[in-house]
Amino acid sequence: MISCESTSVDDTAGIAAAVAELVIDGDLLALVGGLGAGKTAFAREFAGALGVTQRVTSPTFTLANRYEGRLVVNHLDVYRMEGAGESRDLGIDELLDDGVTLIEWADVIMAALPEARLDISFGFGDGDDDRIIRLKPHGTAWEGRSVALADALRRWSRVESEGPPC
Amino acid sequence: MSRRILGIETSCDETAAAVVEDGQKVLSSVVSSQVEIHGRFGGVVPEVASRAHVEAVLPVVGEALAVAEMEGPDLDAIAVTHGPGLIGALLVGVSAAKALSLAWDVPLLGVNHLEAHLYAAFLEEPDLxxxxxxxxxxxxxxxxxxxxxxxxxxxxxxxxxxxxxxxxxxxxxxxxxxxxxxxxxxxxxxxxxxxxxxxxxxxxxxxxxxxxxxxxxxxxxxxxxxxxxxxxxxxxxxxxxxxxxxxxxxxxxxxxxxxxxxxxxxxxxxxxxxxxxxxxxxxxxxxxxxxPSREMCTDNAAMVAAVAWHRLAADGPSRLDLGAFPSLPMPDE
Incomplete structure (x- = not known):
């Protein structure tokens, strides 16, 4: 697990851009964190780093937005879902065929997600603008990239003293 | 000759139908809300919303026609919200509207939900x-x-x-x-x-x-x-x-x-x-x-039928292969 510290939107943008450099078609990013923790802000910066020029807004209302940049970016929000059973209706398997998929509030449907994914959790730090962003690659899809990911995030990474696992 | 349009709205958590004459006179407006269902979950649950729309849409349309004292085939058009909104919810309204259009031989028209909201005001204040x-x-x-x-x-x-x-x-x-x-x-x-x-x-x-x-x-x-x-x-x-x-x-x-x-x-x-x-x-x-009154601010079908009267005159009816678009943008000059 890689633990990063962000003290501003610029830091979050840097972290998002570093991740965006390494993603490939078919990747799934599972975003987890409370209200206002920065999931949508991360998604916006991530899509921007992939060359998306459209406005990236909260997908809470429409559930799924699709953007086209250097790669297709699928931006999902399962905040209002009941649980894993409902996620079938999102057609995640079909989405994964095309582009990179980010799912906000992914913990709601974690049981239904494929094992190969990058989990990204957002927590509050001490100051109002401080965020702790933890990244944990899963599955063979990320095996070859986890060292590169840790390198790319070195600038923001911190030694985890305590706290819950990702 | 006056034109009477049936509006159908299922874009989020209200199942609604209304009959409006000449974009102006509301003959009926029926709204079946799912607020109680969704209150238990703290928000609209998409799949629950779609199922509730399926159950409510035909009774709500029947009620709107009954209050307006009309039979389906007497309508001049059927207008339905086809975006933006929840895809599953939109599809229920669009499918019902297509089936009724075909069965009653009445023209179909897809309506933009955002544009419909603007026309809610004109129902209450025609001379804005x-x-x-x-x-x-x-x-x-x-x-x-x-x-x-x-x-x-x-x-x-x-x-x-x-x-x-x-x-x-x-x-x-x-x-x-x-x-x-x-x-x-x-x-x-x-x-x-x-x-x-x-x-x-x-x-x-x-x-x-x-x-x-x-x-x-x-x-x-x-x-x-x-x-x-x-x-x-x-x-x-x-x-x-x-x-x-x-x-x-x-x-x-x-x-x-x-x-x-x-x-x-x-x-x-x-x-x-x-x-x-x-x-x-x-x-x-x-x-x-x-x-606008609170009834006109929230989702309803009278606004759908009202904007349809203007759109039908300007653009004509939609085809029966009308799609549903969750991110349909507001029409902009």
Whole structure:
């Protein structure tokens, strides 16, 4: 697990851009964190780093937005879902065929997600603008990239003293 | 000859049908709400919404026709919301409208939900003067629109992140108030001090776009540091920050385009403090304020049938392969 510290939107943008450099078609990013923790802000910066020029807004209302940049970016929000059973209706398997998929509030449907994914959790730090962003690659899809990911995030990474696992 | 149009609306959590004559005279308007169902989950649950629409849509259409004392084949058109909204929910209305169109041999017309919200105002106030600034605020959208004439719009700005109504729902859920957040916060705010907490007014002075993600995060941070804040004060202060931004920008837009008045549309237009602030602001600026009734602010099918009368005359009917579009944009010049 890689633990990063962000003290501003610029830091979050840097972290998002570093991740965006390494993603490939078919990747799934599972975003987890409370209200206002920065999931949508991360998604916006991530899509921007992939060359998306459209406005990236909260997908809470429409559930799924699709953007086209250097790669297709699928931006999902399962905040209002009941649980894993409902996620079938999102057609995640079909989405994964095309582009990179980010799912906000992914913990709601974690049981239904494929094992190969990058989990990204957002927590509050001490100051109002401080965020702790933890990244944990899963599955063979990320095996070859986890060292590169840790390198790319070195600038923001911190030694985890305590706290819950990702 | 008068034209009577059946409107069908299933874009989110209301199943609605209405018959409107000549875009103006509401012969019937029936709304079956799912609020009680979704209240248990703290928000609209998409799959539950679709199932509830399937069960409600035909009885609601039957009721709208019965109240209007009409038979289906006597209709001049069937108009249905085909976006934006939840895809599963939209498809229920669109499929029902297609089947009825085919069975009754009545023309079909797909309607934009956002445009329909603008026409809710004209049902109650047919002589609204243009140019008109419309503040469209709902759970899914926050837009500042200039209406230069019928079916002629310029979208000045919209939200960069969360919709205003989404911020109400999320704040309410975060502090454990339940769903829907808007009416609950409105009610609590009436007993609170709106100056208790100074929440940020993002982008109030610049441009035409909005941002409500920051005020949501400020509420979260405030509750972390001051968990004992009376919920009434929190509600009143949060609501004030949102209303302040919305009304300030709408007044500035009206001055900029030389509008005759400002009109509210969408579910958040039912918020009593927003209505009060807009009424006061327009009075101060010598503008007409138009505040549709609460029934017309929230999702209904009369507005769908009303805009359809204008659209049908301008564009003609849709084909039977009409699709549903969750991200259908507001028509813009």
């Amino acid at each position: 003067e243009m140019p008109l600034v419309v503040l469209l605020v709902s759970g899914g959208h926050t837009m500042l629109i200039v209406m230069d004439g019928h079916l002629q719009y310029r979208v000045l700005g919209s939200t960069l992140d969360d919709a205003a109504g989404e911020a109400f729902d999320k704040v309410a859920r975060h502090v454990g108030l339940g769903y829907p957040g808007g009416p609950i916060i409105d009610r609590l705010a009436a007993q609170g001090n709106r100056d208790a907490i100074r929440f940020p007014r993002a982008m109030m002075a610049d441009g035409w776009d909005f941002s409500f993600s920051g005020v949501k995060t400020s509420v979260v941070n405030h509750m972390r540091h001051h968990p004992d804040t009376p919920v009434e004060d929190l509600a009143a202060s949060f609501q004030e920050a949102v209303a302040d931004v919305l009304v300030t920008k709408a007044r500035r837009a009206a001055a900029e385009v030389g509008a005759r008045g400002i009109c509210l549309a969408g579910g958040v237009a039912a918020n009593s403090r927003l209505r009060e602030r807009l009424r006061e602001g327009c009075a101060a600026d010598g503008l007409r304020s138009f505040l």
